[in-house]
Amino acid sequence: MLTPESVTAILLTERRSLTAFFASVTRDFHLAEDVFQDVCVKAVARAEIFDTTAHLMNWARLAGKNRAIDILRVRDGRYVGLSDEMLSLLAQDWPDLSTADVMQEALDHCITHITANNRELLRLRYFESRNCSDVAAIMGRKIETIYQALARLHKTLGDCIRGRLRTESPS
Amino acid sequence: MNTNDFVHLLMRFQDGALTADELVMFEAAMRDDSEKRRMFAETQLRSIALHDRFRQEAFRVESAPIRKTTWITRSIPAMAAGLVIGLFSASIVWAISSPQATTERLSSLLNGSFDEDRLERGFPRQTGFWSGDEATIRDGQLHFISPGSDSSDPTGRAISCDVFQLVDLRPLRANLSPDGDSLLELSAEFLDARPPNSKPSVSFFGQLYLFSGDPGSLHQTWPQSIPEALASGSAQVTTLGLDAKGKRTLTAKCLIPALADFAIIQIAARPNLRPAKLEKLSANNVKLTLKTQPHLPERIVQRLHEN
Numbered sequence: 001m002l003t004p005e006s007v008t009a010i011l012l013t014e015r016r017s018l019t020a021f022f023a024s025v026t027r028d029f030h031l032a033e034d035v036f037q038d039v040c041v042k043a044v045a046r047a048e049i050f051d052t053t054a055h056l057m058n059w060a061r062l063a064g065k066n067r068a069i070d071i072l073r074v075r076d077g078r079y080v081g082l083s084d085e086m087l088s089l090l091a092q093d094w095p096d097l098s099t100a101d102v103m104q105e106a107l108d109h110c111i112t113h114i115t116a117n118n119r120e121l122l123r124l125r126y127f128e129s130r131n132c133s134d135v136a137a138i139m140g141r142k143i144e145t146i147y148q149a150l151a152r153l154h155k156t157l158g159d160c161i162r163g164r165l166r167t168e169s170p171s
Numbered sequence: 172m173n174t175n176d177f178v179h180l181l182m183r184f185q186d187g188a189l190t191a192d193e194l195v196m197f198e199a200a201m202r203d204d205s206e207k208r209r210m211f212a213e214t215q216l217r218s219i220a221l222h223d224r225f226r227q228e229a230f231r232v233e234s235a236p237i238r239k240t241t242w243i244t245r246s247i248p249a250m251a252a253g254l255v256i257g258l259f260s261a262s263i264v265w266a267i268s269s270p271q272a273t274t275e276r277l278s279s280l281l282n283g284s285f286d287e288d289r290l291e292r293g294f295p296r297q298t299g300f301w302s303g304d305e306a307t308i309r310d311g312q313l314h315f316i317s318p319g320s321d322s323s324d325p326t327g328r329a330i331s332c333d334v335f336q337l338v339d340l341r342p343l344r345a346n347l348s349p350d351g352d353s354l355l356e357l358s359a360e361f362l363d364a365r366p367p368n369s370k371p372s373v374s375f376f377g378q379l380y381l382f383s384g385d386p387g388s389l390h391q392t393w394p395q396s397i398p399e400a401l402a403s404g405s406a407q408v409t410t411l412g413l414d415a416k417g418k419r420t421l422t423a424k425c426l427i428p429a430l431a432d433f434a435i436i437q438i439a440a441r442p443n444l445r446p447a448k449l450e451k452l453s454a455n456n457v458k459l460t461l462k463t464q465p466h467l468p469e470r471i472v473q474r475l476h477e478n
Contacts, residue, residue, distance in 0.1 A: 016216065016219050016220065016223065017216065019219050020212070020215040020216045020218070020219040021215070023215055023218070023219060024211075024215055027184070027185055027186075027187050029218070029219060029222045032219075080187075080191075080194075081194075082194075082198060083198060086198050086201060086202065089201075089202065089208065090201075090208055090211065090212060093205070093208060093209070093212070094212055095212055095213070095216055103213075103216055103217060103220055104220045104223065104224070107217065107220045107221070107224060108224065111221075111224060122221055122225070123225050126218055126221040126222045126225060127221075127222060127225030127226060128372065128374075128409045128443075130409075131186055131187070132182070132183075132186045132188070137368075138368075138372075138411070147179055147182045147183055147186075148179065150182045151175070151178040151179045151181075151182050154178060154181075154182075154214055154217060155178065157217060158213060158214075158217065161217070
């Protein structure tokens with residue numbers, strides 16, 4: 001049985017992984033963070049029901065997914081997104097803390113190699129949470145160009161991160 | 172579907188731009204291919220990592236020492252409320268709406284409608300008045316003028332124009348819910364009156380932090396002492412001049428731990444390209460509200476138990 005302290009510690013260390021999963025439902029990182037906080041408070045209040053870390057994480061993903069769908073239904077009147085079946089399939093193999101944290105460290109290095117213009121594109125999209133239509137208007141480009149640029153940047157950063165992790169991992 | 176087509180669809184999925192048919196196609200591609208599910212998860216993680224990275228840049232205080240947080244030793248309600256620390260851009264910290272809640276507008280936040288023109292410089296050392304970076308009160312509004320560095324680090328980088336007020340919470344203790352679910356809600360109106368599509372974009376923030384101890388000494392350690400807050404709430408919006416939405420109202424909320432002695436109310440405007448002089452950016456109608464017995468949403472937990 002987990003204690004409230006251990007539930008809090010586990011959820012805080014898994015914040016990125018859980019928030020990324022919730023964002024698969026909300027497609028809005030700010031909203032995904034709200035869902036994460038909601039899940040944390042509920043989990044801490046009922047820590048005694050969790051037997052293991054895996055139990056807690058499964059519960060957190062399910063509770064967060066349901067909470068996110070409910071919020072979207074209240075806000076938009078309906079939920080349009082990945083099916084329950086697909087979200088369950090994704091949850092089975094969702095990366096854990098170690099993947100999320102090493103990715104953050106590698107990203108901090110890799111992002112220094114992209115151009116200022118591309119950094120601004122990523123900042124508008126992922127920090128200011130602007131939709132691609134707004135980003136296109138701000139940057140004076142077509143929306144399809146923005147999608148292509150984002151896809152290319154994800155590929156570039158992904159390749160760089162994987163390369164960096166390979167060189168840093170012990171042989 | 173090849174990898175390039177899949178990632179392109181993924182970008183449109185994140186943007187909420189897929190048609191119903193495209194969504195079916197997108198799901199089918201992942202259902203049949205574990206490698207594509209891995210790519211999806213990695214891209215989502217990379218996206219949240221980018222979100223965190225840019226947020227850290229926006230709020231970085233270059234000379235701030237790294238401090239070890241002490242939340243683990245606190246009471247559980249304080250810990251639960253403290254989970255929000257660091258999530259500076261969460262639009263709503265605690266989404267609760269209940270017609271049964273008791274709501275009380277607090278008079279301990281003074282001059283929230285900026286009727287009086289008292290505005291001092293630097294981080295406040297006493298409760299009851301506004302103080303902060305270069306700004307002015309005019310025509311019943313707070314006008315942001317220039318970003319400033321922090322009082323405890325005058326040589327630090329000036330990122331945003333911050334104005335604060337310290338609020339004593341101790342007189343409220345008798346009104347707090349014994350279950351630890353009393354909620355403090357900060358709301359404020361912000362106006363970007365520049366012409367539409369003005370650059371740089373500007374982010375407005377409404378933030379509240381709850382601390383125990385002596386409010387008079389916090390100016391010595393702000394903002395390095397933020398990790399020691401018992402609880403915090405934050406809301407933000409980014410604007411590019413006046414648009415059809417006009418004034419934006421931000422609401423930040425947090426639970427009130429029993430040990431909280433005072434709150435720091437922070438309203439701020441941050442130009443997203445620096446250096447920049449702030450013009451035609453203002454705030455008004457700052458309110459602090461205490462909500463007790465807010466009835467935490469239990470529906471999902473009940474549903475999980477039924478399953």
